[in-house]
Amino acid sequence: MSVIPRPLRILLLPAVLLLPTLAPAQDDLFSEALVIHHQVEALQRQNRSTLGVYVGAAVNDLILRRVEVQIDDLPVRKYEYGSFEAEALRRGGLHRLLVADVEPGAHRLRARFFVRRIGATPDTPRFVLTLTETFNKSNVPMSLEFAVQSGGRGPATLRVLRSDGRSDALRQRVARYAEDARVNWVAAAEGPPVSAIPDPAPPSQNVGLFNASLILFRNGRREQALDMLERIGTGDDDTPDEQLVRDLANLTLGYQMLRERNGAAAKDAFGRVRSPGPYANPALLGLGWAALLPSGARARGGRGADRLADMAPDQADELRRRDPLRYNWSQGVDISDRSLRAALTAWNELALRNPFDPVVQEGMLVVAYALQRLDAHAQAQQQYETTIARLERVRTRLDELLLELGDGRLFERIDADPGHGWRRWLADFDADAQNGYMPLLTTDTDFVDAIEARRPLLFQVRLLAQHAEALAAMPQDDARVRALQQRIAELQQRSAGPLAQATARAGAAALAVLQRIAVSTDAYLVDARFALARIYDPPPAGGNGAMP
Incomplete structure (x- = not known):
């Protein structure tokens, strides 16, 4: 099995934080826009009203x-x-x-x-x-x-x-x-x-160390990799870059400790991940599974420990699916009520978060899983009903978003952002049933690459529009003003094509993300509905309820 579970590959995004280089044709347009920018500013400096x-x-x-x-x-x-x-x-x-x-x-x-x-x-x-x-x-x-x-x-x-x-x-x-x-x-x-302002901090060394730890894992050098992740995960740098890398290192370390059935170490690693933060949701999911790991002598050979040890964001629902979501009477992992209540502490918080996130969708169902194991069937039933209602709202919103993406309204809203067009790393995104898709877009590498390639073109078009507006307020009998207005109009026309192409690429990436969310939402809706239908089914005589 790969050391890093699939969803975490998406979250490796902070390792690549530089804007992409513009294509030559776009770079030429950008250079022309800068020339116009300086010429308009020269006129503005002469304008007493500026x-x-x-x-x-x-x-x-x-x-x-x-x-x-x-x-x-x-x-x-x-x-x-x-x-x-x-x-x-x-x-x-x-x-x-x-x-x-x-x-x-x-x-x-x-x-x-x-x-x-x-x-x-x-x-x-x-x-x-x-x-x-x-x-x-x-x-x-x-x-x-x-x-x-x-x-x-x-x-x-x-x-x-x-x-x-x-x-x-x-x-x-x-x-x-x-x-x-x-x-x-x-x-x-x-x-x-x-030059009097201090130089910016050098690039994070921890990004390189994190990537090196992955290579060490793949080469079988486990102890060195774990030591490297531990060093990154316990650092105290507080810049945005370092915080992201530190959270990612702790998340990776936590799931590795789960695989090794080291619940205490997994809890420590997951507990160091900032919450809220971009990696908080999978950390809360892992924290709950870490609470279910046996302790002491049972940690090495307890029934079901191997299945628990493999839990990761893309695999964590497997245990829940087998025991007892589909078959209440099946004999599952030997878990104490105390451990289940400890897991619920983390999972209850997770279940209230962004319902677009597949990890949160898993959290909504895993809460019901724990409640069933505690024989709290009425509460479990209520949790399934709440989950179904939330997922149905997500599915309705996804249908709306697909229409908005098709007719251009989605990018109109992004471009109308009062900030710089896309608050990529803003931690406190609104994760309600309307805007919860945004954090998932901003952690998808294809979408971020596309949106970042689009941003300079968008800013260029905005810059030209701002200068056209500024020139309109200047004396129109000035030949320099008229010449700049003509050049701006020509450049605006030439910029429209590349911007449309960049928007189409970003739209395709956004479509792929929304479709993945839709697939996850549909799957969890099936799970929740199936579980709700069978929550009070009596076990069949002489069987464990397993279906062929």
Whole structure:
């Protein structure tokens, strides 16, 4: 058997975090867009009405998650920060939120910044920093920089720094933010980052160590592989990259310990996986199975121990299917009531999570499995009914999503995201019956590769649209303005084809993910309905209920 179960191969995604290289034709279009970008900016610097608004949050104990800024009665500009973007702000980078055309004079500025403390979970309430004040715009270009400041033991504060024009230092901080946030097109547009800002952290060595541990397993060098996973899994680095690799190492180690019937070590490894987090669901599933492993002398030869030892996300339902989901009277693994209750602690939490996730779908049924083993048949029946209702809602939503994917509405919603188009690593995705498919898309390598290849093209089209809007506000009798407008229109037309191709590729990858979820949902619906129908079946005389 392969060391890493199939679903975990999908989760190896954090090992590849760089944006794909653009194809030559796309790269040429991108270069032309950058030339236009700089030429439009040159005109904007001469425009006395130009106002740039920037966001900074270089504080060690806070994470900025969302901003809402409004100037006078203009539309509110909103932005949500993903994990890498929030980290880029903490490292001193500056996010260019908007460039507006504001006439000289007095203006009103209103802002709301949603902030979290470091280490807070998605269940921890965010606090809001608000600011309302007026500012005077002179007849020269102006920049406003929002600065989030830690209050130490007191409350955090939000203030605004004003400056004329757009300094090189400001531009370079924007470039550093874009570089750290991996928004490569912005980094290229803004120019090289300032050398005074510390260099970004080197690539994670733990990614290489994790991949090396897999090779060691395949080559039969088990002890070295386990030591390497243990070293990664017990590290204390807190950057987003390191947290992802650490969670993945602990998840891999936990399932390996299950195979070796070492329940205590499996519990330790699963317990180190962040929850919530991208690997929390399979960790909770494994934690429940670890609780069922025999202890002491029974760990080596107890009845059914070998079957328990092979549990993994793609195999964990096998034991449940045999005992006693389909046949209540079958003689299964020798498991104590105490162990079942310990498993239920983890599985009950898992069962309440994202119903689109096949691991959670397994969790919903495995809770009923444990309840049946505890002779809590009424509770088990209720669990099956609840599971069926949730899975039916998922199936209905999947049918809607397939229609939305076909007519383009799915990507319209993704592109309308108030953040940067796709909050890929945002841990607190809304996992309700409407949006629970999103985390599964963002952990599929084919979809992420396709969406990341599409993002630069999408940003390029948006950049051109923003500049077309800015040029429309400039004097139309200026020959330079008219020439740039013509070039933008031509480039927009040439960009439409590559963007459509990239969207089609991303759509095909999304379709494959949605179809896999549908297959899993249908299978678990069959299981749940079958179990509900037979939950009170009496055992046949002289038999164990096994069907040919």
